[in-house]
Amino acid sequence: MPSLPDMTTPDVAELARSAAAHTHHTEIPKPDAGQEAFFEVLLRLGDATLILGHRVSEWCGHSPALEEDIALANVSLDLIGQTQMWLGLAGEVEGKGRSADDLAYLRDAWDFRNLLIVERPNGDFGHTLMRQFLFDAFHFELLKALQGSSDPRVAEIAAKASKEVAYHLERSSDLVIRLGDGTDESRRRMQDALDALWAYTGEMFVADDKDREVAAAGIAPNPESLRAAWEATVRDVLGEATLTIPESTFSHKGGKNGVHTEHLGFILAEMQFLQRAYPGCNW
Amino acid sequence: MTATHPSTAEVWDWLSHVPDPEIPVISLTDLGIIRDVAWDDETLVVTVTPTYSGCPATTIINLDIETALRERGVEKLTLKRQLSPPWTTDWISAEGREKLRAYGIAPPIDGTAADGRIVARANRMAGGNLAVACPRCGSTKTTRVSQFGSTPCKASYRCDDCLEPFDYFKCI
CATH class of the missing domain: 3.30.300.130 (Fe-S cluster assembly (FSCA))
Incomplete structure (x- = not known):
């Protein structure tokens, strides 16, 4: 009787080892709760600079003077550059392979985490500058604190961005003073802008669970801790601008959690049009 | 090989x-x-x-x-x-600064980067403009027209002596 061909006995133990090793390699680490909060906070940073950058860029070609047109476009450029860094890091932290572009162009309004103040319509030139000043004063304090982040990636982006934002704040402070302490007409417009925007400043300093979690890990400051320094700058500049700070402490909120005003959808419709109509389009 | x-x-x-x-x-x-x-x-x-x-x-x-x-x-x-440490105009070489001046761009003055503090602003308001020398005639009687010039790294200035406009490479 012919003998059957030799069967090689598989090394079961070896197979099990390699299977285990394989499983180990392909296992995607589940983001812990802390990482989720970190991702959210990065979106808050990147979405604020993205939406404000887009808003300010709407002035391009429409400003009252050439120098101001150029300055506004440059401020936008800085903000969009910072967005690339924040949203790039957000995609990295999220770990799902989304790039800064994916996050900017392929999310809908309810996924945006920007403060409401940055999506407010531009209004007149004075209104745009008042919004810029109120945000810059906050942005400057925020970046100063972020430079001490326990995450080196956050700290280095903040160090880079804060140099640029120092110029934004310097410029918007100067212009708010010049226009506030200017003609009757310019003063009236600046006071109207302040009255209209004041109720959108409180949201900057409201902390939720995500803020507190990230603050506890030393990654970002608790927003409440930034209020005093912001107020000092704002009172100083607005005082010199001879403007009156509204007494109301009412504050609109929601942007940080994806509840936006009707204006954000219109911004996204314009900003995202190309990628929505021609997915993956490049130039 | x-x-x-x-x-x-x-x-x-x-x-x-x-x-x-x-x-x-x-x-x-x-x-x-x-x-x-x-x-x-x-x-x-x-x-x-x-x-x-x-x-x-x-x-x-x-x-x-x-x-x-x-x-x-x-x-x-x-x-x-590499983001960190962030780029600063202090790293522009001495030769680079001279080339900028010859090209008509006033080179950055060390140590004058905006720090955004109100104190700095107040000092500047009181003391007027920085003494940025006109790259054309060398006069320090110059006026800043705008903090932002033709590129993010430059501010717009005007010489009060020769009256020429020029770019100033601002410090960061």
Whole structure:
């Protein structure tokens, strides 16, 4: 009787080892709760600079003077550059392979985490500058604190961005003073802008669970801790601008959690049009 | 065949001939944005730092570096971005500053970067403008027209003596 061909006995133990090793390699680490909060906070940073950058860029070609047109476009450029860094890091932290572009162009309004103040319509030139000043004063304090982040990636982006934002704040402070302490007409417009925007400043300093979690890990400051320094700058500049700070402490909120005003959808419709109509389009 | 790659000193020299795309009179090394040149095995790693985060020239700069090095026969090349420590105008070489002045751009004055503090602003308001010298006639009687000029890195000034407008390379 012919003998059957030799069967090689598989090394079961070896197979099990390699299977285990394989499983180990392909296992995607589940983001812990802390990482989720970190991702959210990065979106808050990147979405604020993205939406404000887009808003300010709407002035391009429409400003009252050439120098101001150029300055506004440059401020936008800085903000969009910072967005690339924040949203790039957000995609990295999220770990799902989304790039800064994916996050900017392929999310809908309810996924945006920007403060409401940055999506407010531009209004007149004075209104745009008042919004810029109120945000810059906050942005400057925020970046100063972020430079001490326990995450080196956050700290280095903040160090880079804060140099640029120092110029934004310097410029918007100067212009708010010049226009506030200017003609009757310019003063009236600046006071109207302040009255209209004041109720959108409180949201900057409201902390939720995500803020507190990230603050506890030393990654970002608790927003409440930034209020005093912001107020000092704002009172100083607005005082010199001879403007009156509204007494109301009412504050609109929601942007940080994806509840936006009707204006954000219109911004996204314009900003995202190309990628929505021609997915993956490049130039 | 064992490839003998060019020395890093040679690569630095090549890069010192790559002009900045916005201000072609100065090179990338004058600008101080090349942070490191090193060989990782057979791959050349060039570390570059951005000037302003949104500067549109950054992409062009990377492309120019790549083109220049490929022309010299470098095949394996990696460009690394390094954010920290952030670029400062203090890294613009002395030679670079002179080239800027000759080109009509007032070079940055060290230690005058905006720190955004109100104190600094108040001092400036009281003391008037910085003494930025006109690159054309040398007069320090100049006025700032706008904090932001033709590129993010420049401010617009005007000379009160020769009346010419000029760019000032502002400090960051």
